[in-house]
Amino acid sequence: MAVAGGAGSRPMRADARRNYDRLLEEARQAFVTHGTDVALEDIARSAGVGIGTLYRHFPDRTALMTAVFETELDALSVRGTELLTLDPPTEALRLWLRDVALHTAMYRGVAAILMASQNPFTAACRDRLREAGGALLRRAQEAGEVREDTEIADLLKLTHAVLLAAEKSPEDRELFGRLMGLIMDGLRAKTG
Amino acid sequence: MAVAGGAGSRPMRADARRNYDRLLEEARQAFVTHGTDVALEDIARSAGVGIGTLYRHFPDRTALMTAVFETELDALSVRGTELLTLDPPTEALRLWLRDVALHTAMYRGVAAILMASQNPFTAACRDRLREAGGALLRRAQEAGEVREDTEIADLLKLTHAVLLAAEKSPEDRELFGRLMGLIMDGLRAKTG
DNA sequence: TCACTATACGGAGGTGACCTCCGTTTACGC
DNA sequence: GCGTAAACGGAGGTCACCTCCGTATAGTGA
Numbered sequence: 001m002a003v004a005g006g007a008g009s010r011p012m013r014a015d016a017r018r019n020y021d022r023l024l025e026e027a028r029q030a031f032v033t034h035g036t037d038v039a040l041e042d043i044a045r046s047a048g049v050g051i052g053t054l055y056r057h058f059p060d061r062t063a064l065m066t067a068v069f070e071t072e073l074d075a076l077s078v079r080g081t082e083l084l085t086l087d088p089p090t091e092a093l094r095l096w097l098r099d100v101a102l103h104t105a106m107y108r109g110v111a112a113i114l115m116a117s118q119n120p121f122t123a124a125c126r127d128r129l130r131e132a133g134g135a136l137l138r139r140a141q142e143a144g145e146v147r148e149d150t151e152i153a154d155l156l157k158l159t160h161a162v163l164l165a166a167e168k169s170p171e172d173r174e175l176f177g178r179l180m181g182l183i184m185d186g187l188r189a190k191t192g
Numbered sequence: 193m194a195v196a197g198g199a200g201s202r203p204m205r206a207d208a209r210r211n212y213d214r215l216l217e218e219a220r221q222a223f224v225t226h227g228t229d230v231a232l233e234d235i236a237r238s239a240g241v242g243i244g245t246l247y248r249h250f251p252d253r254t255a256l257m258t259a260v261f262e263t264e265l266d267a268l269s270v271r272g273t274e275l276l277t278l279d280p281p282t283e284a285l286r287l288w289l290r291d292v293a294l295h296t297a298m299y300r301g302v303a304a305i306l307m308a309s310q311n312p313f314t315a316a317c318r319d320r321l322r323e324a325g326g327a328l329l330r331r332a333q334e335a336g337e338v339r340e341d342t343e344i345a346d347l348l349k350l351t352h353a354v355l356l357a358a359e360k361s362p363e364d365r366e367l368f369g370r371l372m373g374l375i376m377d378g379l380r381a382k383t384g
Numbered sequence: 385t386c387a388c389t390a391t392a393c394g395g396a397g398g399t400g401a402c403c404t405c406c407g408t409t410t411a412c413g414c
Numbered sequence: 415g416c417g418t419a420a421a422c423g424g425a426g427g428t429c430a431c432c433t434c435c436g437t438a439t440a441g442t443g444a
Contacts, residue, residue: 013411016421039401050423055403115360150374157361158371161353168307169349179350182342186378205440208392231430242394247432386444393438399431409422414415 020057022047028068036065036109065113066121072103073128080132089140094184096136097155100129101163101176111163114156129156146187158183212249214239220260228257228301257305258313264295265320272324281332286376288328289347292321293355293368303355306348321348338379350375 012020026047030038040061044054058064079099086092104110113122114129133152140146162183166176204212218239222230232253236246250256271291278284296302305314306321325344332338354375358368 013420015411019422040403041401044423051403052405052423053421056421060403112360115357117361117363154367154370154374157357157367158354158374161357161371162350164356165307165349165353168304169309171309175346175349178346179353182346182350182375182378184378185381186374186376189377189381205391207440211393232432233430236394243432244394244434245392248392252432388442388444389440390442391438391440394436396434398433401430402428404427405425407423409420410418411420412418414417 016057019047019049019053023049023054023057023064024067027064028071031065031068031107031109036061036107036113040064062113062119063121065107065110066125068107069104069110069125072106073125076100076103077128077132080136083136084139088145089136089143090145090184090188093133093136093140093146094180096133097159097180100133100156100159101166101180104160104163105167108167111160111167115160115164126153126156140187147189150187155187208249211239211241211245215241215246215249215256216259219256220263223257223260223299223301228253228299228305232256254305254311255313257299257302258317260299261296261302261317264298265317268292268295269320269324272328276327276331280337281328281335282337282376282380285325285328285332285338286372288325289351289372292325292348292351293358293372296352296355297359300359303352303359307352307356318345318348339381342379347379 011017023043027043030043030046040054041051043064044051047054054064058067076096076099080096083092083096086095104114113119114125116122117126130152133156137146137150137152137155141148141150159180162176162179165179166172169175203209215235219235222235222238232246233243235256236243239246246256250259268288268291272288275284275288278287296306305311306317308314309318322344325348329338329342329344329347333340333342351372354368354371357371358364361367
């Protein structure tokens with residue numbers, strides 16, 4: 001996703017830039033603390049700006065969520081690249097998916113958003129994840145450790161679905177690990 | 193779940209019973225047509241009762257959703273019992289889970305509700321599903337077709353999670369089948 | 385048939401969040 | 415400094431939720 005005020009358009013005015021950054025930071029904290037259905041007016045207030053300013057910078061809640069999530073996407077891209085050198089490839093894939101979960105779970109509600117396909121903001125997020133994860137999956141497939149008929153898009157959807165389930169059963173700390181374990185076993189299974 | 197006006201308490205007054213039934217029927221149609229986040233006031237209006245009457249019978253949206261879903265639960269229980277005689281047991285289990293998905297997918301939004309553990313109404317729904325599915329899973333395990341370290345609660349959570357993912361990608365009609373296939377393969381995999 | 389009362393009805397109105405709109409303010413280039 | 419494009423901000427319209435309580439009525443017993 002283009003950095004606000006980035007290439008092409010002229011740079012943002014100083015006050016706009018300042019407000020944008022503060023909103024992003026306050027939103028991050030609010031999402032972590034209260035989940036992503038926190039009232040947007042609260043975020044605007046914490047950032048010391050009017051609600052109109054929030055909506056100018058982020059036209060809807062999803063835009064704000066995905067902007068916050070950009071930082072995690074960067075981390076996950078880097079991590080994905082690192083893991084390309086880890087063996088065995090299936091373990092690298094498994095670790096990366098676990099990291100996807102860890103970074104996503106920071107913000108209760110993001111997993112649900114990432115599964116929905118409509119919004120252009122989330123579409124951009126998903127593309128970045130697929131890029132990073134696709135390489136890891138392909139490597140595991142080429143090593144013959146993972147069945148060929150699986151695509152990264154499906155695997156990410158499954159991961160987010162499981163994450164969502166785990167989010168909704170907070171009392172069961174092991175749930176995510178158990179369910180993902182089942183899935184990883186399915187990945188290794190012979191095709192057909 | 194106890195039928196309203198059932199054993200114990202005295203029967204409902206005729207007008208109350210009539211309104212209850214109409215509300216349930218209108219809610220069913222509204223949920224199918226518009227999804228479960230339809231405005232409750234619309235349901236009340238279609239049923240020809242005041243909003244207060246709706247809230248008296250169904251204290252919150254979840255109560256209404258689960259009451260509607262009762263019919264499907266009955267069907268799924270019956271189906272579960274039937275399938276206990278089908279071979280191979282894993283196929284019976286697979287078919288039942290597919291039916292769970294079909295009956296749940298009728299009402300966009302129900303899958304999400306069934307995954308949340310807090311509410312007593314949904315807890316009752318989940319218990320019924322577990323009862324029906326538990327027998328099928330146990331049978332498949334005793335036949336040695338499914339790994340022993342899997343529990344019906346996890347399997348249902350996974351099914352609902354996948355269903356939710358499919359709900360959010362309506363353009364991909366095959367998604368549910370693909371993802372569940374992966375999971376069923378994981379179920380068959382050797383433990384450890 | 386009538387009157388009595390527990391039960392149920394209904395919708396006005398308070399609450400809270402969303403989002404838009406536009407008059408006011410301000411940063412920045414000249 | 416001055417002009418203007420860019421940005422601010424919050425009042426207020428909208429919508430759904432949910433409660434509360436005055437009114438209506440089904441069922442009962444005489």
